[in-house]
Amino acid sequence: MASYTTDSLPGLPVSITSRLIPLNDLDVHILEAFPPSIDQSKKPPLIVLLHGFPEIAYSWRKIMAPLAKSGFAVVAPDQRGFGQTRERGQPRRKIAYEEDLAPFRVLNMVNDVVALVYSLGYTSVTAVIGHDYGARIAAPCALIRPDLFASVVLMSAPFTGPPALSDIPHRKTHTPYQLLEKQLASLDPPRRHYTMYYSTPRAANDMLNPPSGLHVFLRTYFYVKSADWKGNRVMPLKDSSPASFAALPYYYIMPLAETMPGCLAPYAPSAEDISRHTWLSDDELAVYVAQYSASGFQGALNAYRCRTDPVWSEDLQVFTGKQIEVPAMFIAGAQDWGPFQIPGVVDKMRGQACRSMKDEDFVLIEGAGHWVQQEQPGEVVSHILRFLQANGKISS
Structure with missing residues (x-):
């Protein structure tokens, strides 16, 4: 399949466009949606959407246009290793198991997002929103660069904070x-x-x-x-x-x-x-x-392999004990096991990892499982806009 086109993909509104952006070692494929009326003298505020597995930027197709109609520039990349994103200047290919894992560690994938934001000409992001594995990248974006990411919305995968020093053995042990x-x-x-x-x-x-x-x-x-x-x-x-x-x-x-x-x-x-x-x-x-x-x-x-081998998390130990300080929201389907697959992670996210997650911003949506933004897009958009409005991220 060549680049996405608005007239060839089912369910993709014509207001969503597609392009490749050269970033560091990648050509990153993104989908974009903009407000119907744009003031050419200034950029609309930016929302970045990070998909999970086995998904791609297309997974956000149902919420991009509604968010754009509310006044935002909305950008969804195919993350490293997914979709049409590929090595810079190279055709797409299947990655082999034996290849280097270092580019897929969390900190490097956060760097991909930061590079994308600056390449788009922005020095601030209204919200970084991540679903499933995308939440595992969105959370450290907000943790590490609160100056760049003004708020964060996590979907399906709770964030429990950066790894503690004791969780990162310097020698190979059982993880x-x-x-x-x-x-x-x-x-x-x-x-x-x-x-x-x-x-x-x-x-x-x-x-x-x-x-x-x-x-x-x-x-x-x-x-x-x-x-x-x-x-x-x-x-x-x-x-x-x-x-x-x-x-x-x-x-x-x-x-x-x-x-x-x-x-x-x-x-x-x-x-x-x-x-x-x-x-x-x-x-x-x-x-x-x-x-x-x-x-x-x-x-x-x-990305999953990097989770099961602590060597790929060692560079995050500098953030041990640090909390997400910007406004944070969590959304999942009420029929999603994701938030509850590991005991205690929701409480740790709400009570420790995210300093300012309010009770009303922990949301479980009925009639949705793991693919909440696809199963119940209207509810997801409504909660995101409410959250942004309450935190002063939408102009009155």
């Missing part, structure tokens, strides 16, 4: 994920955490070439993590014991020997289920299929 892996393997039947599977050499190929085909696999993946799948009976876990984690769906705590396509295959939606899956049509799903067919999954999975 929390490795310890959990050992504990889950002791269950009957044995299980494993999905991030450890995503960190294996086989995961990218498993997902790119599933037995049922990529379209069916991605349809199932989006379906089972949405409010449409009735198996998402979300509740906070009692504790961090292996038995508690075993209550999570297979897309988080997998059968030990199974692949992600294999563990989800029994839950593939029927034709009737798909007919009710109105927030993601087959034509829209085909966009994801085309993009991942071209780029593969390894670049996207490299």
